[in-house]
Structures are given as C-alpha cells and as structure tokens.
Amino acid sequence: MDTEIIKIILAFVVLINPFSALTLFLDLTRGYSMPSRRKVAQISCLAIFVTIAFFTIAGETLLKVLGISIGSFQVAGGILVFLIAINMMNGEGNPVKPDQDNFDVEHVHEVIPSTASAVVPLAIPMMIGPGGISTVIIYSSQISGLWRVSAVIIAGFCISIFCYLCLMAAGRISRFLGDTGLNIMSRIMGMLLAAVSIEIIVSGLRTIFPSLL
Template identity: 85%
Template sequence: MNTEIIKIILAFMVLINPFGALTLFLDLTRGYTMANRRKVARIACLTIFITIGFFTVVGESLLKGLGISIGSFQMAGGILVFLIAINMMNGAGNPVKPDQDNFDLDHVQDTLPSTASAVVPLAIPMMIGPGGISTVIIYSSQISGLLQMAAVIIAGLFISIFCYLALMAAGRISRVLGDAGLNIMSRIMGMLLAAVAIEIIVNGLRTLFPDLS
C-alpha cells in the first residue's frame, strides 16, 4: 500500500478515533435490535466517508474562495491538531469535540429516528469534528492530481470501514478495555497525533517561507 495513503489513514484514525465514540454509540442504541444498530453504524460511517470526500474535492477551492493561503491554513490547522493532541495525552479528551455527558440522550432517542442520530451527534461532531475536517482540507490543499485525490478518498474509505467495525464491536471493546484501557489508548492516539501536527506545521512553514526548504 502506498506510504502516503498509510500516513493519511493514520492521521484520520487518531483524529476521528472511533474508540472515543463507543460509549455514545452504546447509549444511543440502547434497546435497539442488532439490525438497527448495524443501520446506525452504517449511516454514521457513510457520513464520515461523505464528509471526507466532500472536503477533499472542495477543500482547496474553499480556501481560495475565502482568500486564505494554504500555508496559513496549514499553520492554523497544525496548531489546532497539536492542541487536541496535548489534551488527549493529558487525558482530557478532544477539546473541540462535545462532552458526551452534555448530550440529552433520552431526548435524542425520543425525538430522532436512528438515521438522524447516526449523523448528529454520532458522526458529526463526535467522530469527525473540526480537527478532522481541518486535516482533510489541509491534505486536499496539497493535492496535485487525481491520483493524490484518490489517495485521500481511499484513506477515508479505510477509516470509515474501520469505524464501522469498531462500532459493531463496541460492547466487546468496552468490556475488554474498560475505562482505563480506553484512556490509555486515547493517550497513545494523542502522541501519534502530536507527530502528525508537527509535520503539518513544518509543511506550513515551508509553504510560507520557501527558503526554509
């Protein structure tokens, strides 16, 4: 597999981090049949894939339309991702994603069909939030051809499938890892994310100051 795709998959995995959404998924689907749980997981992961695909295609045009240089956005996005990584390593979770305790789950289950709750709040913003979307736009801004665009979309497909498998195994994963295990995994993800953030910042500096290369 192309190393660029692996790098993008790693970035998406640590940012989207489906393990952080397992508790919300279990709460949202409490009392659902297995078929309905599969439906919620499928729609949530399809939403993630569509979001990645959409911002991959329009990301660079969006920056140009707003008059934002690629280097500036890389710097801003890299700093945002680094702050997320620091919080994750400190055990504080992702600061730009909502706290699951703030969700009125009974209200959500009473008023929204499973398809709606799969999109909001499960997929957006719990799984793919501002950090993930920013990273997609950063990678899309570096695209120079259809093959590189396909690499980002393929990476999005892989992470979407991984998220689906993680959600379908949510009960078993939660029992095996427990809160302590999920916390340790979040800290490891944070460390990997910090490395991704530094690379984004370095690329932004090189874009803004070509002489640094």
C-alpha cells in the same frame, strides 16, 4: 504507498478515533435490535466517508473562495491538531468534540430520529469533528492528480469501514478495554497525533517562508 498517504491514514485513525464514540453509540442504540443497530452504524460511517470525500475534492477550492492561503491554513490547522493531541495525552479527550457525559441521550432521541442521530451527533462531530475536517482540507490542498485524490478517498473509505467494525463490536471492545484501556489508547493516539501536527505546521511554515526552512 506514498508517505503522504500513510500520514493521512494515520491522521484519520487518530483524529476520528471511533473508540471515543463507543459509549455514545451504545447509549443511542440501547434497546435496539441488531438490524437497527447495524443501520445506525452504517449511516454514521457513510456520513464519515461522504464528509472526507467532499472536503478532499472541494477543500482547496473552498480555501480559494475564502481567500485563505494553503500555508496559513496548514499552520492554523496544525496548531488546532496539536492542541487536540495535548488534551488527549493529558487524558482530557478531544476539546473540539462534545463531551459524552454532557449528552442527554433521551433528549436526543426525542428531538432527532434514530437515523438522523447516526449523523449528528454520532458521526459529526463525535467521530469526525473540526480537527478531522481541517486535516482533510490540509492534505487535499497538498495533493494533485487523480491517483492521489483517489488514494485519499480510498483511505477515507477504509477508515469508514474500520469505524463500522468498531461500532458493531462496541460492547465487546468496551468490556475488554474498560475505562483504563480506553484512556491509555487515547494517550498513545495523542502522541502520534502530536507528531502529525508538527509535520503539518512545518509544512505550512515552509510554504509561507520558503527561504526560512
């Protein structure tokens, strides 16, 4: 498999990190029957896949319309991802995703139907937020050819399936890992994400200053 595809799969796993949304999913679906809970998980993961596919296809065009160079966006996106990684390693979570402790789940149920809450806030921005969308745009701007574009979309589909499986096993995973296990996993993912962010920044600098690097 192409190393760039491996990088984006790694970035997807770490940035989307469905484990960070397990508590919110359990709160949003408290009292639901299993078919209703399954429907919420399906809609949420479909929203993740559609978001990844859309920005994979339209990401580079969007940058051109806004007059943003690929190199500049790579550096800016890499810095954003690096800040996310630092916060994750410090145990502070993802700074560009909402804090679950501040969610009034009962209020969300009042103003948003259950199927809509599967998209907002569960899928967006809880699982795929600005960092994930930026990463999709960055990698989509670096690839060309039907095969590579298809490979990224397939990677997004695989991550969506992974998220679905995690949500459906949310209760068991939360009981098995506990708060300590989830914090340890967040720190490990933060380390991996930091390495991915440096690769993005270096690639952006190489694009802006080809003679420097």
